[in-house]
Each structure stands twice: as C-alpha cells, then as structure tokens.
Amino acid sequence: MRVLVVGGGGREHALCWKLKQSPRVEEIFCAPGNGGIADIATCVDIDADDFAALAQLVEKEGIGYTVVGPEQPLIDGIVDDFRDRGLAIFGPNRKAAQVEGSKSFAKDLMAKYDIPTAAYRTFSDFTSARKYVHEVGAPIVIKADGLAAGKGVTVAKTLEEAEAALERVMKNRVFGGAGGEVVIEECLSGEELSLMAFVSGRTVLPMVVAQDHKPAYDGDNGPNTGGMGAYSPVPQIGSDVVQQAVRDILQPMADAMAAEGLDYRGVLYAGLMVTAEGPKVIEFNARFGDPETQVVLPRLRSDLLEVLSATSEGRLDRVELEWEEQSALCVVLASGGYPGSYEKGFPISGLSPDIEADVKVFHAGTRTRRGQFVTDGGRVLGVTALGTDLVEAREKAYAAVDGIHFSGRHYRRDIGHKAIVMQHL
Known part of the structure; x- marks a missing residue:
C-alpha cells in the first residue's frame, strides 16, 4: 500500500519512519515534509491545508491511506473532506477535533460528564477577565481558547504576569483569532503526564506514557514552547495512576463524545497533571503529541499501519499493542x-x-x-x-x-x- 503522511515536523518524521517498518507499506509520500523526511519518503510541496491538492495527489498516485499529523487540518475538516471523496484517512472529523480546537468546548464537555480537570471560567471580554483574575489571585493559568502552536498558555505566578498575558492574547491578539476567548483556570500542581490513546468510538487503546518539557529553559523556566524534549516511560508515576487516568478520564471522554454524537476515530492525547487528588486534565489534543511521538513510537513493536487502519475502520477492539521494554x-x-x-x-x-x-x-x-x-x-x-x-x-x-x-x-x-x-x- 502507498501511504501519505500530512505535515512536515518531527512528529511526521517519526510517523513516516515507523510506517516504513510495516510490511504492508510499499511507498510513503509526505506533504510537505522536510529535509530529513525526504530520505525515507517522497516529499511533495503541498501545504497541509490544501485539501483539494492533497486529495488530487492521493488519487493520482494511487495512495491507499492518509495519516494526518498536525492539528490544524483536522480542525479545518480534512477528514470530512477526504471521506466525502471516498478516500481512507486517519484522524477525527471536524466536529470531534473541537476537543483541541476550542479549549472552552473541551472544558464544558468535561464539566458536563464529570471528568476531572481544573476549575475554570471562560471570558470574551478583557475587562471581565481582568476583574476575575484579581478576584481569584495568582498563581493562575491563562489560555487562548483556540490553537496557538503550543504557545497560548501562560502559567502566571503573579497578577502582573496574568494581566500581561490577557493583554497579549485579548488586546494585542498575538495569536490572532485564537485569542477571541480565554479560558482562565486554577493552577494545578503535581507531575505532568502525557497519555495518548487510539480511540474508535467507545473503544480506547492506551499507549505507553511520556513526559514532555514545555518551558524553553532548564529548570522549567522561560516561556512555553511546542516541547523541548520528552521521555518514556515515566518511572516516578505508578501504573495504578495510569490505570486511574484511563478509567476516570480517557474512557469517560470517549463515552462522552459518543454520547454527544461525535464520531471520534483517531488519537486522543490527554495532557494530565497528577495532583494529590489524582490525575486531572490540563488539555486534550486530537492527534499525536510532538515531541511525545518521538519517544512513544520507537517503543511500539506493533505494526503502526494496522493499528491506524483498525482505528479508522472500527476494528480497534480486536487489536492488542505490543511495546518494547526499553x-x-x-x-x-x-x-x-x-x-x-x-x-x-x-x-x-x-x-x-x-x-x-x-x-x-x-x-x-x-x-x-x-x-x-x-x-x-x-x-x-x-x-x-x-x-x-x-x-x-x-x-x-x-x-x-x-x-x-x-x-x-x-x-x-x-x-x-x-x-x-x-x-x-
């Protein structure tokens, strides 16, 4: 089978590398790809948001399966577009991808279905947001509601930092339309944990856990980034905590989306904080994490193409994942x-x-x-x-x-x- 990977970052390089190990994969295309991906795949100069050109490539080259790496095409509806054309693709559709596209949507869904997360309020007015921040005090977390390439979150240790974050997001619009609303959350403390799972309807198949390093500098100092490194496993967090997260967070979220009529078929990424009360959700993403994918996929012994296909075709309940101990x-x-x-x-x-x-x-x-x-x-x-x-x-x-x-x-x-x-x- 010929496979297309959409995207051009480290996550997509890891996906191409792992897919190439599948005996079912004859050739890999990547759009747009990058310098390193070109060593193992045919890179095509098509942007990830050009759905028509991507579909045309799939049809012209006889590509049997498309895997979407980044979040923006998912949120913009690439899966809906491809399925309308009868093309096989991995990832949640536009409505389901809102769990990442709108933090307020995800938080409201968690509140409705009692999924553990930080207390929060949503604001679209700067003055009201600023007033609330002064009422509750610092530390406090300010999040742009929409996508901001992993940089739209500020953990403000002081009221001054919180105000400055609100100014950047809501007044200066440094993240564009993503800052039309902000979610203001209580600041959770504990160990962070990245737990990804393949989700197909109500079936949840968790991957091994990882821990990301978001701040730019040593000692978790400096501004948030897309991620400066990761590791797996996370030995300081017990398997009982991971099982609790699957039982109390991932499975209920899959059930909640199914109950809301959301057709979720893809990777559900839970960014968690392991607090004294147990794991709580920091955020959900609708795709493989980056750089977590670069430490999770090298530990995967199973055929990645088979797992992805089973997820999108509703056969995930018949799959068992095998992992390296390394x-x-x-x-x-x-x-x-x-x-x-x-x-x-x-x-x-x-x-x-x-x-x-x-x-x-x-x-x-x-x-x-x-x-x-x-x-x-x-x-x-x-x-x-x-x-x-x-x-x-x-x-x-x-x-x-x-x-x-x-x-x-x-x-x-x-x-x-x-x-x-x-x-x-």
Missing part, C-alpha cells in the same frame, strides 16, 4: 530565539549516518540547500535515543547532541533529569 528520551535542538523570533538557513553539521543504531534524529524544521541540511524552523531536530533505562537513553541522546551543530543552537540540558533523580531517591 526507555526512550528525546532532546529537541531549537533555533536561537525560539519560541520567539529566530533566523533560518544555518548549515547543520554532524548529521552523519554513523550515529549509533539506538539513536534516531527526527527532523522537525530542516530543508536541504545544495546537498546540505539547513535550519528551517523553530524546533530543528529531535535527537531520540533508546536504552535499557532512562539513564542510558539520556547518555546516548546527549552524546549524539554534542556532535550536532548549527549557529544559534539551543537545547535544554535537563531532559529526563528530574525523573532519574526521583527514581533513585
């Missing part, structure tokens, strides 16, 4: 200035094929220029390593990072450190 850790190399403004086009050195077998470099923002990889995004590379435990995976990942260079290279030096320290206390 640990995986990913360090993101970013452009200087990210998540703010940054320059592109810097040559990348050290991307030799001699990197050891247990290390994989997933390209997130690269392109080729005269035969050499150059930077082409905020997050440039995700260096993922496998090891018998997190200590070994971490050592391998950072050893590989040391050999890769480009001007302005920035990365966190503490990915996985907290987990390793807590594990050995």
Whole structure:
C-alpha cells in the first residue's frame, strides 16, 4: 500500500519512519515534509491545508491511506473532506477535533460528564477577565481558547504576569483569532503526564506514557514552547495512576463524545497533571503529541499501519499493542530565539549516518540547500535515543547532541533529569 503522511515536523518524521517498518507499506509520500523526511519518503510541496491538492495527489498516485499529523487540518475538516471523496484517512472529523480546537468546548464537555480537570471560567471580554483574575489571585493559568502552536498558555505566578498575558492574547491578539476567548483556570500542581490513546468510538487503546518539557529553559523556566524534549516511560508515576487516568478520564471522554454524537476515530492525547487528588486534565489534543511521538513510537513493536487502519475502520477492539521494554528520551535542538523570533538557513553539521543504531534524529524544521541540511524552523531536530533505562537513553541522546551543530543552537540540558533523580531517591 502507498501511504501519505500530512505535515512536515518531527512528529511526521517519526510517523513516516515507523510506517516504513510495516510490511504492508510499499511507498510513503509526505506533504510537505522536510529535509530529513525526504530520505525515507517522497516529499511533495503541498501545504497541509490544501485539501483539494492533497486529495488530487492521493488519487493520482494511487495512495491507499492518509495519516494526518498536525492539528490544524483536522480542525479545518480534512477528514470530512477526504471521506466525502471516498478516500481512507486517519484522524477525527471536524466536529470531534473541537476537543483541541476550542479549549472552552473541551472544558464544558468535561464539566458536563464529570471528568476531572481544573476549575475554570471562560471570558470574551478583557475587562471581565481582568476583574476575575484579581478576584481569584495568582498563581493562575491563562489560555487562548483556540490553537496557538503550543504557545497560548501562560502559567502566571503573579497578577502582573496574568494581566500581561490577557493583554497579549485579548488586546494585542498575538495569536490572532485564537485569542477571541480565554479560558482562565486554577493552577494545578503535581507531575505532568502525557497519555495518548487510539480511540474508535467507545473503544480506547492506551499507549505507553511520556513526559514532555514545555518551558524553553532548564529548570522549567522561560516561556512555553511546542516541547523541548520528552521521555518514556515515566518511572516516578505508578501504573495504578495510569490505570486511574484511563478509567476516570480517557474512557469517560470517549463515552462522552459518543454520547454527544461525535464520531471520534483517531488519537486522543490527554495532557494530565497528577495532583494529590489524582490525575486531572490540563488539555486534550486530537492527534499525536510532538515531541511525545518521538519517544512513544520507537517503543511500539506493533505494526503502526494496522493499528491506524483498525482505528479508522472500527476494528480497534480486536487489536492488542505490543511495546518494547526499553526507555526512550528525546532532546529537541531549537533555533536561537525560539519560541520567539529566530533566523533560518544555518548549515547543520554532524548529521552523519554513523550515529549509533539506538539513536534516531527526527527532523522537525530542516530543508536541504545544495546537498546540505539547513535550519528551517523553530524546533530543528529531535535527537531520540533508546536504552535499557532512562539513564542510558539520556547518555546516548546527549552524546549524539554534542556532535550536532548549527549557529544559534539551543537545547535544554535537563531532559529526563528530574525523573532519574526521583527514581533513585
């Protein structure tokens, strides 16, 4: 079968890499792809939001299955468009993808079905939002209602920070239409956890857990990013907590969407905070996480194409996932200035094929220029390593990072450190 992966980041590179291992996959296309993806797939210069051109590509090349990586095409209705054309595709439809497209929609659904989450209020008026913030005090969380590339959330430690966040989102509209409404939440404390699951109707098949590192700098300091690294498993969080999250959050959310008439067939990502009262939802996403995918898929032993097909065809209840026991850790190399403004086009050195077998470099923002990889995004590379435990995976990942260079290279030096320290206390 020929397969198309829509998107062009590190998550899509990991999807292409894993799909290529399936004996059912003959050839992979990726639109638009990136410099690294071009080594394993035919990259086609079509934007992820050009549904007509993507469908035309599928029909012209005889592509049998399409996998959508990023959230925006899902929220804009690519799945509806393809299904109307009779084309097989993986992902939730437009209505179901609202669980990510609108934070207020997701929060209201959780409130209606008693799914554990932070207390919240939604505002479309700046003055009312500012008044509420002063009533409840800090710390407090300010979220742009719509999509903001992982950067629309501010954990404000002071009232001044909260006001500044409201100004940016609602008055200055730094996230455009995503800031028409804000969700203001209580600030949860505890361990963060990323739990993704394949969901087909009421059937929920959880993946192994991971932990992301959102803040830009070491020690969880600085502005939020799309993610500066991740690791899996998360040894400081017990399997009982994960089972509780599946029982009290993922399964009830799947049931809630089915009860609301939402046809959810895809990946449901739950960003969780493990609090003293148990796991609570920070956010839901309607697709594979990034960079969590870069540490979860390397641990997947099962045929990814078969799992995706079963999800979209309603056969998920007959699937069992098999996982490697190894640990995986990913360090993101970013452009200087990210998540703010940054320059592109810097040559990348050290991307030799001699990197050891247990290390994989997933390209997130690269392109080729005269035969050499150059930077082409905020997050440039995700260096993922496998090891018998997190200590070994971490050592391998950072050893590989040391050999890769480009001007302005920035990365966190503490990915996985907290987990390793807590594990050995």
